[in-house]
Every structure is written in structure tokens, then in C-alpha cells.
Amino acid sequence: MEHTAVAEHHEGGKKEVIRVTIILTVLTIIELALGFAMMGMENQRLRLAIKGAIVILMLSKAFYIVGYFMHLKHEVKNLIMTIVVPLFIFFWFIFSFLYDGNSFKNLKNTYDPYKKELSTTKAEKKEEAKEIKTDEKKKAVD
Amino acid sequence: MSTTTTAVPEKLWSGGKSPFKVEYGKLMMWYFLMSDAFTFGAFLIAYGTTRFATNGWPNPNEVFKSYPFASENANAPLVFVSIMTFILIISSVTMVLAVQAGQQMKKNAVVINLILTIIGGAAFLSCQAWEWNHLFHEGAWWGRNPFLNADGTASTTNFTNFFFTITGFHGFHVFSGVIINIIMLIMTLTDTFEKRGHYLMIEKAGLYWHFVDLVWVFVFTCFYLI
Numbered sequence: 001m002e003h004t005a006v007a008e009h010h011e012g013g014k015k016e017v018i019r020v021t022i023i024l025t026v027l028t029i030i031e032l033a034l035g036f037a038m039m040g041m042e043n044q045r046l047r048l049a050i051k052g053a054i055v056i057l058m059l060s061k062a063f064y065i066v067g068y069f070m071h072l073k074h075e076v077k078n079l080i081m082t083i084v085v086p087l088f089i090f091f092w093f094i095f096s097f098l099y100d101g102n103s104f105k106n107l108k109n110t111y112d113p114y115k116k117e118l119s120t121t122k123a124e125k126k127e128e129a130k131e132i133k134t135d136e137k138k139k140a141v142d
Numbered sequence: 143m144s145t146t147t148t149a150v151p152e153k154l155w156s157g158g159k160s161p162f163k164v165e166y167g168k169l170m171m172w173y174f175l176m177s178d179a180f181t182f183g184a185f186l187i188a189y190g191t192t193r194f195a196t197n198g199w200p201n202p203n204e205v206f207k208s209y210p211f212a213s214e215n216a217n218a219p220l221v222f223v224s225i226m227t228f229i230l231i232i233s234s235v236t237m238v239l240a241v242q243a244g245q246q247m248k249k250n251a252v253v254i255n256l257i258l259t260i261i262g263g264a265a266f267l268s269c270q271a272w273e274w275n276h277l278f279h280e281g282a283w284w285g286r287n288p289f290l291n292a293d294g295t296a297s298t299t300n301f302t303n304f305f306f307t308i309t310g311f312h313g314f315h316v317f318s319g320v321i322i323n324i325i326m327l328i329m330t331l332t333d334t335f336e337k338r339g340h341y342l343m344i345e346k347a348g349l350y351w352h353f354v355d356l357v358w359v360f361v362f363t364c365f366y367l368i
Contacts, residue, residue: 013242017235017239028224028228051368054367054368055363058359065355069238070353075164076163078154078163079164086176094187098194100191101191101192104195105195120197123295
């Protein structure tokens with residue numbers, strides 16, 4: 001019985017690989033195009049929307065890799081469930097941790113004026129960077 | 143024949159056979175990869191939380207704008223990393239082809255596709271080595287951050303710490319994946335799988351390799367795009 005299941009799969013196997021490769025390539029190109037479009041964009045809302053679109057594209061790429069390349073879509077439902085269900089904890093994980101990070105930022109900005117000042121004054125770190133760079137070069141020469 | 147997978151799933155739990163219908167090693171590889179997904183997830187969420195808790199952050203398009211053999215003031219953001227991404231996707235494709243060839247017991251096709259996968263992995267590692275070296279000479283390393291935030295304010299070392307830790311951890315996975323693939327290649331060439339009568343080992347190595355590709359999808363998005 002197992003043999004026929006495998007044999008059935010071989011028929012469309014190569015075609016499926018080509019199809020998924022094309023899908024992954026197209027999704028990556030769209031991601032990159034969005035990344036290029038986002039460069040130098042001032043509108044913060046639009047930036048956020050594009051970032052959301054990139055995350056959705058990322059998740060669909062993950063779906064195609066796990067589902068087709070790793071073959072999970074063709075496994076028994078039991079196996080799919082035992083792998084996928086535990087990963088749902090990431091929903092809570094991402095939401096609450098990012099929320100917490102944001103709240104921490106707001107608290108710092110409200111109650112730590114020094115930090116706030118530090119993060120709003122323009123720095124001139126470029127010089128220092130160059131110094132480190134020349135230091136490295138000196139070290140390399142030495 | 144095909145009713146086994148569709149018609150009566152509840153019978154899978156009635157005992158006497160595997161309810162997952164995969165062999166032990168493959169199931170354990172899946173569980174290992176799940177735990178690895180949690181490790182990477184924890185890293186990336188730590189990165190996200192820190193980013194949400196910080197007022198400014200360096201612009202990735204300014205940090206990752208160079209490529210090999212470029213001049214000092216080259217400005218080509220996203221170009222080099224997209225090449226790295228495609229290398230990894232293509233090596234994943236050749237790995238799928240190796241797995242399929244293994245299911246059909248075609249030794250030569252397995253060998254060719256495994257070699258291509260190993261080349262892809264080595265190419266990716268070389269790209270990453272170049273990028274790390276380049277950033278190091280820009281003054282970036284763990285605990286050192288020469289880059290300014292996008293708005294011109296001083297940046298913390300969180301940026302470089304997370305970048306080197308997470309891409310380093312991923313690079314180490316790629317490295318071990320290449321080693322595993324080389325072992326698979328040697329085992330194929332010495333006819334170990336032919337004698338065994340199946341190429342299931344290649345499937346497990348393939349799962350690991352695809353996972354490495356999967357993680358890069360997330361790392362690439364989180365560090366270079368967003």
C-alpha cells in the first residue's frame with residue numbers, strides 16, 4: 001500500500017517542485033521590491049503597512065517550504081497537528097513580548113529624562129567609527 | 143489503496159501501527175526541528191522586543207549596502223543579501239530533487255543533487271563569511287556598533303549583538319547542514335543506502351536542510367527588510 005502512495009506521488013513530484021520554486025522566487029522578488037520601495041519613504045503609516053505585507057509574504061514562503069519541500073502537507077493529519085499546534089504559542093509570544101517592549105519604551109521615555117534626551121540628540125559617532133576602522137587597519141598591518 | 147490516508151483516520155489510534163505513519167527517525171527529526179524553531183523564535187522575539195523598546199534603530203539599508211569587490215563608497219542595499227537568499231532557496235530545491243531521486247532509488251541523481259546542495263551551502267557560508275569580515279572591518283562586532291540610528295542619534299550595541307548572534311547561530315546551522323550533507327554523500331557513494339534498500343536517511347538530512355532555509359527566510363526578513 002505504501003508503495004502505491006509513493007508511486008502516485010512521483011508523477012507530479014517534479015512538477016510540484018518546479019511550481020513551488022517559481023512561487024518562492026516570485027514571493028522573494030516581491031519582498032525585495034517592497035524593500036526597495038520602502039527606502040527613504042517618510043510616511044510612517046505606509047512603511048508600517050509595507051512591513052506588514054512583507055511579514056505576510058514571509059509567512060507564505062514559510063508555508064510553501066514546510067508544506068511542500070519538507071513534505072508536511074502530504075503527511076498524515078496526526079503528524080501535521082503534532083508539529084503545527086505547539087507552534088501556535090508564537091501568536092501569544094509575539095503579541096505579548098512586542099507589546100511589553102513597546103510599553104517599556106514608553107515608560108523609559110516618560111520616567112527617564114536622561115535616556116530620552118540621549119535618544120533624541122544627534123550623535124557624531126561617525127568620527128569614532130572611522131577611528132575604530134583605522135585602528136583595525138593598524139592592527140591588521142601590525 | 144489511497145483510502146488508508148483519507149478514509150478512516152480514527153483507526154490510526156487503535157494501536158498496532160504508527161499513528162504518524164513515518165518511521166521513528168523522521169518523526170524525531172521533526173520534533174528536533176520544532177524545538178529548534180522555538181530556539182530561533184526566542185532569539186528573534188528577543189530581537190523584536192528590544193527593537194520595540196528602543197527609540198531609534200540603524201537603517202539596514204545603510205549598514206548592509208556593500209558587496210564583494212565593491213569600491214569603498216558602494217551603495218547597493220539588499221543586493222548582496224538577495225543573492226544569498228537565492229543561493230539558499232536553490233540549494234533547497236536541489237535537496238528536494240535529491241530526496242525524490244532517493245525515493246526512486248536513483249543513486250546517480252542523488253549524488254549529483256547532493257553535490258549541488260553542498261556547493262550551494264558552501265557558497266552561502268562564503269557569502270556570510272565575507273559579510274561578517276566586511277562588517278568587522280567597518281568596526282562592528284559584539285559589543286561594538288559604529289552605525290548611527292536612522293534619525294542620526296547614537297545607537298546601542300544591541301543592533302550588532304543581535305545581528306551577529308542570530309546570523310551566527312543560523313550560519314552554524316548551515317555549517318552543520320553542509321557537514322551532514324557531505325556525510326550523506328559519502329554514504330551514498332559507498333552504497334550504504336543501496337545495501338539498506340532505502341534512502342530514508344537522505345530525507346531526514348533534507349528536512350534539516352530545508353529548516354535551515356526556512357530560518358533564513360525569517361532572519362533575512364527581520365534583519366534586512368524590516
